[in-house]
Amino acid sequence: MNFKTIIEPFRIKSVEPISMTTxxxxxxxxxxxxxxxxxxxxxxxxxxxxxxSGTSAMSSRQWAAMMDGDESYAGARSWEHFRDAVHELTGMPYILPTHQGRAAERILYGQIGGKGKTFISNTHFDTTRANIEFSGAEAIDIPVQESRDFESDFPFKGDLDIEVLEQLIKQKGAGSIAGVILTVTNNSGGGQPVSMGNARAVRDICHRHGILFILDMCRIAENAWFIRHREKGYSGKTYLQIAQEMCSLADACVMSAKKDALVNMGGFLTLRSKSLADACTQLLIITEGFATYGGLSGRDMEAIAVGLREVFxxxxxxxxxxxxxxxxxxxxxxxxxxxxxxxxxxxxxxxxxxxxxxxxxxxxxxxxxxxxxxxxxxxxxxxxxxxxxxxxxxxxxxxxxxxxxxxxxxxxxxxxxxxxxxxxxxxxxxxxxxxxxxxxxxxxxxxxxxxxxxxxxx
Structure with a gap:
């Protein structure tokens, strides 16, 4: 039986006061x-x-895990827990922890961007665009036409316009395009979901032209919910399986863990290319910290490892x-x-x-x-x-x-x-x-x- 009232699937153990104002x-x-x-x-x-972003309430399991944080500078136990959780989700071999998503963006887009380069996205968010433009590159948004119709019930208004992508590649030249970024869900486009079919089509075009396909996956669990309930062929899959399939399409993933990892601070960059990972790791060490902690404490990594599983x-x-x-x-x-x-x-x-x-x-x-x-x-x-x-x-x-x-x-x-x-x-x-x-x-x-x-x- 379906009831009208939406109850929170948790109990409250601690409260924070709100200041009442006139x-x-x-x-x-x-x-x-x-x-x-x-x-x-x-x-x-x-x-x-x-x-x-970073405003979630953490669970009792996350708080408990934080107490077990290993704060060793290199090779900490908490890094291993974090690495395993991220690898389980993304399947990528090279994992770089950062203090939040925009740090991962700065490292990746600073490395592959620069004057004369172009990034294409369903819609760049503010920090993504800023990091790209700060490098001297340009950022172009190409959401699907349906995204402009606020009243329609089109199920995946976060999709990227495939036809326009092909036109831009022909116009700009594949060599000048540093990457295609698919943001799930499409935050600046109204928090709208992206279909698996669209992600697969973007991947195919990128691979055909030798262009890096990047998944901005900070709300990938929420996106997986929409795919399971709206896209044909996914109703029998778990939310985690759907997210893993989407990650498998990408060459790189950027995540602000402050969203769908249910934590107050953290992020990561994952890559398939060893040469790109080596270059990004050098920037990570220079600006964030050693490769096994980046900008994170051990307790932060423990909370992320738990949150990445709870969110699904x-x-x-x-x-x-x-x-x-x-x-x-x-x-x-x-x-x-x-x-x-x-x-x-x-x-x-x-x-x-x-x-x-x-x-x-x-x-x-x-x-x-x-x-x-x-x-x-x-x-x-x-x-x-x-x-x-x-x-x-x-x-x-x-x-x-x-x-x-x-x-x-x-x-x-x-x-x-x-x-x-x-x-x-x-x-x-x-x-x-x-x-x-x-x-x-x-x-x-x-x-x-x-x-x-x-x-x-x-």
């Missing part, structure tokens, strides 16, 4: 933070949906996907324009449709994240023209393809009552949206401006 408090806090939620103190936030438990993944869908369905029923179907780790709101009265150059996504914080203390993030916008030669904004607001839900942290509260905050935002105003940027750095930019209300 709207007057939050108006002041937001002004002091220059209308950038990244600059708020965590104690000023009631519900923190800024990111699902069916009860956990059912709860994870269904609880995210619960929020999306509630918002959709209110008339909030969301990207549909709901993804695995977050709900994405179309800020352009939420605020049709705010021009794109006045950043409707930033207006919505500020409104949600002011009204209810909910912190989330703009994924649009603040995060990905650029300027033309005349200094005019070149807007991002979409202006979204991401409500990224930490794993095993919030209960259904917290989610219901967020729905009420959106009800309040809908009532006030006609009076909403946009923002202008008063300060921004060259790279990743959304983290530290300052805004002024118009």
């Amino acid at each position: 709207r007057e408090d939050r108006v002041r806090y937001l002004h002091e933070a220059h209308y950038n939620p990244f600059l708020l103190s965590s104690e000023q936030v009631l519900i923190d949906f800024l990111t699902d 438990q069916p009860d956990y993944l059912h709860y994870r996907i269904k609880s995210t869908t619960y929020l999306g369905d509630k918002l959709k029923a209110l008339g909030v324009p969301i990207l549909f179907p709901v993804g695995g780790h977050a709900v994405y709101v179309d800020a352009r449709r939420f605020y049709p009265n705010i021009p794109i150059e006045h950043y409707p996504g930033q207006a919505l994240v500020c409104a949600l914080y002011e009204l209810g203390g909910v912190r989330c993030v703009e994924v649009g023209s603040v995060m990905f916008g650029k300027y033309d030669e005349q200094g005019k904004l070149v807007a991002a393809p979409m202006d979204l607001v991401r409500l990224a839900i930490p794993r095993r942290v919030y209960t259904q009552s917290h989610i219901d509260y967020v729905v009420e905050v959106f009800e309040a935002a809908l009532k006030e949206r006609d009076a909403a105003k946009g923002f202008r940027i008063s300060y921004e750095p060259k790279f990743l401006r959304h983290f530290t930019a300052h805004f002024e209300r118009l």
